[in-house]
Amino acid sequence: MEARIAIAPSAEVGQAYGRANSPDIDHLRSEIEKAVAAGGGANVPLDEANSLVWLIPGEPEQLRQALDDHPGIGWVQFPWAGVEKFAPSGLFRRPAVFTCAKGSFAGQVAEHALMLTLACLRSVVRQARTPRWHAVDPRSLHGLRVTILGGGGIAAELVRILQPFGCRIRVIRRRDEKVEGAEETLPPTALHATLPETDVLVVALALTPETRHVIGAAELAALPPQAVVVNVARGAHIQTDALAEALRAGRISAAGLDVTDPEPLPEGHPLWNDPRALITSHCADSAEYVLRMLCERVERNVHRLREGLPLEGVIDPATGY
Known part of the structure; x- marks a missing residue:
C-alpha cells in the first residue's frame, strides 16, 4: 500500500506544546524524513497522511485528538521503547496499528x-x-x-x-x-x-x-x-x-x-x-545510537507497510507494550 507519513510535532505544534524546536528536534525530524524516503514512503502533512510518527512524549490526549481529526491514519510509530504513559489512555485499542521502538536499543x-x-x-x-x-x-x-x-x-x-x-x-x-x-x-x-x-x-x-x-x-x-x-x-x-x-x-x-x-x-x-x-542518569544509550536505531526501525516499517508485511515493534493492546 502507499505509505504517506506525517511527523508530529510540526514546528507549529512543537511551539504550542511548549517545547522549542531545538536543533535536536530539527535534526530528529530531518533524519526520520530521510528514513521514510529510504523506505519508499512519502513525507506529507498530517491532512494527507495515512501513517504518523509521533514524537511528543506524555501527551495521549493530544494524540487522541490528532487521530480523531484524521481517521484515515492506520499506523502510528512511537520513537520510544516504553509507552507506559500512553497505555492507560486506551489509545492502543483504537482501529490502528501502533508500533514502538522496543528491541531497537x-x-x-x-x-x-x-x-x-x-x-x-x-x-x-x-x-x-x-x-x-x-x-x-x-x-x-x-x-x-x-x-x-x-x-x-x-x-x-x-x-x-x-x-x-x-x-x-x-x-x-x-x-x-x-x-x-x-x-x-x-x-x-x-x-x-x-x-x-x-x-x-x-x-x-x-x-x-x-x-x-x-x-x-x-x-x-x-x-x-x-x-x-x-x-x-x-x-x-x-x-x-x-x-x-x-x-x-x-x-x-x-x-x-x-x-x-x-x-x-x-x-x-x-x-x-x-x-x-x-x-547513572538514564543514559544507557547514546543520542546518536538511539537516532540511528530509530531511523532504521522507521525505514524497515515503512517498507513493510508498502509491501503489506507485519510491522516491527507492534504494541499489544492487552499488555500495553
Whole structure:
C-alpha cells in the first residue's frame, strides 16, 4: 500500500506544546524524513497522511485528538521503547496499528547493564569515593547466578554477552517462549522461588500496572545478602525506599541503577551518598545510537507497510507494550 507519513510535532505544534524546536528536534525530524524516503514512503502533512510518527512524549490526549481529526491514519510509530504513559489512555485499542521502538536499543542498554553489574561486584563506587589506598576484595561475575526480569530485546542481548562469563542465567518473562542461551525461561509466578538463588538480579521489562513495584521489600528480603540489583528499565519497577533500606541494612550488597523513582532522584536522597549504589542518569544509550536505531526501525516499517508485511515493534493492546 502507499505509505504517506506525517511527523508530529510540526514546528507549529512543537511551539504550542511548549517545547522549542531545538536543533535536536530539527535534526530528529530531518533524519526520520530521510528514513521514510529510504523506505519508499512519502513525507506529507498530517491532512494527507495515512501513517504518523509521533514524537511528543506524555501527551495521549493530544494524540487522541490528532487521530480523531484524521481517521484515515492506520499506523502510528512511537520513537520510544516504553509507552507506559500512553497505555492507560486506551489509545492502543483504537482501529490502528501502533508500533514502538522496543528491541531497537537493546545493544547499548544490555552493555550498560553489564557495566553496572561489574562495577557493583567490584565496589567501584566505594573505591572511587575513598581518597586513599583502599583495598576491597572484588567479586567475579564468572559462574554467578543471574536472573533477568523481562524477556525482550535487552534480555536476549544481555544473555548473549554474558556467555563468556559462564553465568547460570534464568529469564522470567510473561510469554513462555524460551530465551536462547538462558538455562531456564520461567513465568512471573516463579519470581519468589528464584530470588533466593540469585546473585545478580537485572530488571529489564516493560512498565505496566502489573510490573510497577515488582521489586519491593519482600522481594529484596528474599535475595541473598551478596546479591546485586541492576535496573535498566524504569525506576518504578523498584520501590525506592525499600531498596535504600535494603542497602542500608546490608540485606543486599549493591545496586546499579540507570533509572530511579522519582527521576531524577532529589538532591540529598540517601541513595546518592550510599557507596553501594551506583546511579547513572538514564543514559544507557547514546543520542546518536538511539537516532540511528530509530531511523532504521522507521525505514524497515515503512517498507513493510508498502509491501503489506507485519510491522516491527507492534504494541499489544492487552499488555500495553
